[in-house]
Amino acid sequence: MVVLTLAAGLLYAYKLLPFTEKGEIEAGEVCSxxxxxxxxxxxxxxxxxEESSYSFDENARLRVDVTDTTYxxxxxxxxxxxQLLVMEARMMEDEPAESWTQWVKGTAANETSTKSVTPFTAGEKAVASSRFAAIFVPCTSVGKAPGGQYNLSVSTELKQAGNVGDAAMRDxxxxxxxxASSHTHAKAKCDMKSQIND
Known part of the structure; x- marks a missing residue:
């Protein structure tokens, strides 16, 4: 056993076995x-x-002023x-929680990610599974929408999972x-209470 361990160590040291070095997630590279x-x-x-390296790609279409309904x-x-994880946020007209839930589940790339979603408390509505989480956050009142309210729909889908259990992954x-919802709420110039941590 000692000989095998020593041999594996030497092979690793001389890079003769396909050991993968764990990449670091650098704070400066993470999407804002x-x-x-x-x-x-x-x-x-x-x-x-665990991967040997990680990369982050970010896209944004920002809201320019309080009359703008695009974010x-x-x-x-x-x-x-x-691709390991995707976070998406968009401003949309307020709608009943049930129809938003159906819509946001449809945005997932893999429908098995959303099969076992259950509610949690955040925003107007929030659901999560071990592979998907989404929050519908009040944002602003603008005259064009019925009732004038626009919300932010923020979702995170985990496409490739690590080694923690399902409950920990969901948390x-x-x-x-x-x-992400709290950051987006500020970035999108929202003026309504977010209810994210209520």
């Missing part, structure tokens, strides 16, 4: 749309699989040649989505 990087990095380390942002996290996705 996910929110403050220190808390986000900790959550990402827990939910993402969209997305963050794509990749590693090992695969960390909820934390990530709460943080």
């Amino acid at each position: 749309s996910l929110g403050p990087s220190s808390s986000v990095v900790n959550a990402l380390k827990k939910v993402l699989p 969209e942002s997305s963050c794509f996290v990749s590693g090992g040649g695969k 960390e996705l909820i934390k990530l989505t709460r943080t």
Whole structure:
């Protein structure tokens, strides 16, 4: 046994076996749309699989003033040649919680991510599973919408999971989505109470 361990150590040291070095998630590289990087990095380390490196790609269409009803942002996290996680946020007209839930579940790339979603308390409505979390957050009142209210729909889908259990994975996705929702609420110039942490 000692000989095997020593041999494996030597092979690793001389890079003769395909050992993968674990990549670091650098705070400065994390998408700003996910929110403050220190808390986000900790959550990402827990939910993402180990890869030799990670990359972040961010897109945004920002709201220019209080009369504007357009806000969209997305963050794509990749590693090992695969897409690992996607966060998306968009401003949309307020709608009943049930129809929003059906709509947001349809935005997931993999429908199995959303099969076992259950509610949690945040915003006007929030649902999560071990692979998906979403919050419908009050944002602003603008005359065009019925009743004048626009909300933010913020969702996080984990496409490749790490090694923690389903319950822990769900908890960390909820934390990530709460943080992204809070950041998005401020970035989108929302003037209504977010109810994210109520």
